[in-house]
């Protein structure tokens with residue numbers, strides 16, 4: 001007796017499910033594309049990368065349907081379609097990725113993904129503005145390993161704040177097992193609003209990502225895990241760096257040449273990487289290599305804002321520049337005119353540590369679950385530290401009024417003030 005191929009696939013798939021603890025997106029349990037994420041890779045005004053997980057051995061049956069008009073689950077009604085350009089398999093996690101190009105700026109695109117098991121939910125994303133005369137909303141944080149409750153709270157808050165994108169500083173999971181990544185992907189779905197709004201993420205490798213290959217396979221990052229991005233026609237140039245690979249040499253050479261070629265022409269420069277130069281937790285090792293290779297470049301090219309993670313504590317610094325002057329501490333002095341503001345350091349669900357290593361140039365520090373919420377336009381950068389634990393009680397912003405603070409949002413208000421302004 002012969003079984004149709006699809007039936008066999010379904011049985012194999014169900015057996016596979018039984019071998020893992022159940023922690024899946026309910027869509028995936030039926031083989032339908034699920035565990036969605038969106039990434040920024042080229043110009044975010046006209047392109048986006050979509051990724052999802054799949055339980056498919058066949059690599060030719062996923063199809064993305066998309067349009068500026070919402071057609072719900074009527075696949076054939078969508079004006080455009082695209083097939084994945086990249087399939088990957090990290091441990092037992094098969095993913096597919098598509099980069100959509102030639103999109104219109106500042107436009108909502110609705111999409112669904114179909115395979116032989118069925119249709120995904122209908123999602124949408126927004127392309128970013130194509131000019132500098134705009135204002136952007138960014139959430140930045142990192143270290144989501146271990147504690148799912150705060151991790152899920154922070155994710156839920158992303159769906160409510162509706163930022164243009166998230167900068168994520170690494171250490172998504174603690175051990176990088178398939179089960180932990182399934183759970184992480186499940187939890188990440190909370191960043192997607194009830195109306196299907198997907199917030200793109202710009203991911204960074206942490207030390208708990210043991211190899212560059214992991215984020216390459218799960219987010220389609222470049223194999224080096226370091227890359228740059230121009231947003232809103234150079235309103236911001238964003239550098240994602242990799243503290244878990246060799247820092248001097250190729251990476252720093254690349255950083256310098258990119259700063260020279262593109263960074264110089266951008267209005268604002270931002271960087272994110274996992275391990276801080278000067279962690280605000282005593283038992284953490286100083287980031288002397290980052291300091292040696294990157295701090296001088298940051299100063300020379302006028303880096304405005306740097307997001308660090310890894311220490312699982314909270315800090316904002318005054319603008320600082322590298323110096324060995326008599327009043328310097330750990331190689332930095334405050335310089336309000338030319339310095340770089342460093343913020344961090346993790347707290348998206350990792351075990352919190354005591355902020356026991358302040359410097360003279362520390363603006364504020366603390367220890368609680370948090371991320372940064374940043375508004376950027378051509379006048380200034382406004383940064384707030386948001387406590388995430390009460391996410392369920394926080395109201396949602398309106399996409400057309402996304403810079404108004406929603407009800408019940410807990411903004412940290414330390415001695416140095418609630419808002420850090422960079423202008």
Ligand SMILES: [Fe+2]
Nearest residue numbers: 171206207310
């Ligand atoms: Fe770390």
